[in-house]
Amino acid sequence: MKIICIGRNYVDHAKELNNPVPKQPLIFMKPPSALLINNKPLYYPAFTENLHYEAEIVLKICRNGRHVQPEFAHKYYDQVAFGIDFTARDVQKKCKEKGHPWEIAKGFDNSAGLSKFINLSSLKDSKHIEFRLTKNDEVVQQGNTKDLIFDFNYLICYISQYFKLQQGDMVYTGTPAGVGPLEIGDQLEGYIEDQHLLSCEIK
Numbered sequence: 174m175k176i177i178c179i180g181r182n183y184v185d186h187a188k189e190l191n192n193p194v195p196k197q198p199l200i201f202m203k204p205p206s207a208l209l210i211n212n213k214p215l216y217y218p219a220f221t222e223n224l225h226y227e228a229e230i231v232l233k234i235c236r237n238g239r240h241v242q243p244e245f246a247h248k249y250y251d252q253v254a255f256g257i258d259f260t261a262r263d264v265q266k267k268c269k270e271k272g273h274p275w276e277i278a279k280g281f282d283n284s285a286g287l288s289k290f291i292n293l294s295s296l297k298d299s300k301h302i303e304f305r306l307t308k309n310d311e312v313v314q315q316g317n318t319k320d321l322i323f324d325f326n327y328l329i330c331y332i333s334q335y336f337k338l339q340q341g342d343m344v345y346t347g348t349p350a351g352v353g354p355l356e357i358g359d360q361l362e363g364y365i366e367d368q369h370l371l372s373c374e375i376k
Contacts, residue, residue: 174205174339174341174342174343175202175336175339175342175343176202176203176204176205176207176208176285176342176343176345177200177202177332177336177342177343177344177345178200178201178202178203178258178279178344178345179198179199179200179323179328179344179345179346179347180195180199180200180201180347181194181195181199181322181347182195182198182199182321182322182323182346182347182348183316183320183321183322183347183348183349183350184320184322185320185349185350194322195322197331198323198327198328198331198332200332200335201274201275201276201279201280202276202280203279203280203284203285203345204280206282206283207280207281207282207283207284207285208283208285208287209257209259209283209284209285209286209287209373210287212371212372212373213283213373214373214374214375214376215259215283215286215373215374215375215376216283216376217355217356217357217375217376218261218281220261220264220277220281221261221262221263221264221278222263223261223262223263223354224259224260224261224262224354224355224375225259225260225261225262225352225353225354225355226257226259226260226306226308226313226314226352226353226355226361227257227258227259227260227348227352228255228256228257228304228305228306228314228316228348228349228351228363229255229256229257229258229345229346229347229348230253230254230255230256230302230304230316230318230346230365231253231254231255231256231287231290231343231344231345231346232250232252232253232325232328232329232343232344232346233250233251233252233253233254233290233341233342233343234249234250234338234339234340234341234342234343234344235248235249235250235251235252235340236248236249236338236340237337237338237339237340238333238337238338239333239337239338240333240334241329241330241333241338242330243326243327243330246325246326246327246329246330247325247326249329249333249338250293250325250329250344251292251293251294252290252291252292252293253290253291253293253296253302253365254287254288254289254290254291254343254365254370255287255288255304255363255364255365255370255371256285256286256287256288256343256345256363257285257286257287257306257361257363257371257373258279258284258285258286258345258348259281259283259284259285259286259355260278260279260284260352261277261278261279261281262278262354264277264278265278265279285345286361286363286371286373287343287371288363288365288370288371289370291365291368291370296365296366297366300318300319300324300325301317301318301319302317302318302365302366303315303316303317303365303366304316304317304318304363304364304365304366305363305364306351306361306362306363306364307361307362307364308353308355308359308360308361309359309360310360310362313351313353314348314349314350314351314352315349315351316348316349317349318346320349321346321347322347323347325346328344328346329344332344355375356375357375357376358374358375358376359374359375360372360373360374360375361373361374361375
């Protein structure tokens with residue numbers, strides 16, 4: 174099982190972090206130990222002083238494939254979840270300044286918050302999925318997958334050029350604008366459309 178993540182996939186998010194808008198998907202990975210499921214709390218890591226939330230729609234891969242062609246891409250996922258890419262922003266900044274990989278800032282234990290998966294067929298429009306994240310009952314991120322730079326099908330085709338897609342793999346598809354810091358005691362709630370799917374307390 175792979176956790177494949179896409180960075181800077183919403184224009185406004187790239188701009189808020191003063192990053193260039195990518196011309197191809199920016200891919201990084203998280204290990205299986207990064208998963209945080211069943212609404213368990215996240216314990217604030219000791220190695221960071223600037224832990225951020227990044228809300229995302231997550232695809233679940235439902236069949237194996239390599240070099241997937243555009244006309245078949247939609248057959249490789251049929252469920253989505255609400256995810257949070259927890260990021261040690263200060264650690265990431267230091268890695269970027271040195272030209273180093275981001276794994277210690279992005280792939281640490283429990284850094285991939287994940288709700289249960291729901292069927293795409295249960296949503297009003299599987300290409301225009303609305304989602305939002307609240308922190309302490311205040312909406313901090315709101316997005317719609319119609320604003321993705323690289324849509325789901327493009328991601329499937331692109332990723333499968335480099336990595337064999339396997340049933341059970343997950344793709345974190347990118348975060349909209351509004352990312353920000355977390356403190357101990359914060360309560361996060363994630364929604365897809367009107368469905369409350371994720372709760373996470375920072376401890």
